[in-house]
Amino acid sequence: MGNREDLLEAAKKCLREKGFSRTTARDIANASGVSLAGIGYHFRSKDALMNEALFEVMREWGDEMETALTADIRPDTTPAERFEAAWDRIVASFDRLRPLWITQFELVSQLDHLPEVHKQLAQGILEARYGLARLFEGIDPAAEPERARLVGTFYQAMLTGLVGQWLIDPDTALKGREVAAALRMINL
16 A cells, blocks of 8 residues: 555544544554655645545445345345344444544534535435435435435434434443334334
8 A cells, every 4th residue: 555545544543443533643644654744745634634534434334334234134034124133233333433423423513613524424424315215225316316315314313313322321222123113102
């Protein structure tokens, strides 16, 4: 790999281990073996590098979730069983990705001061909504954009709410079975 790639990989590692706001340029330089000046040369600033690392890690998480949500599904699995298993897998990923989720909540609170991050998060959430609609309901966003938007937004709201609750109190946060039970109880 070249210096740019080394810096990006080191920033992703630091992001996973320390989070966004606690990672310094020196942390990234030390983890990558590249000089501090390399950050400015390749990315203009530590923040630009961290932004790119954050969005790359979130895309990787999305790809990982897509693989996890579609793996090991028996042909005789009911939609309710698939739903529960999917949410269990998502919740299981929270612990491993805790610094990233904390980072996202930190960044949301600072959006008014970070227009570049705001723009990227808005694009990322749009992609996530469509991805969730495709994963959970098999909706093709190109064929049914409004249905994908509505369903994906609902799943994104559930995901954001669940991770927020999990960050505060993981022991009482809902598991997949409980999410499904709660939806049945609502009975619209």
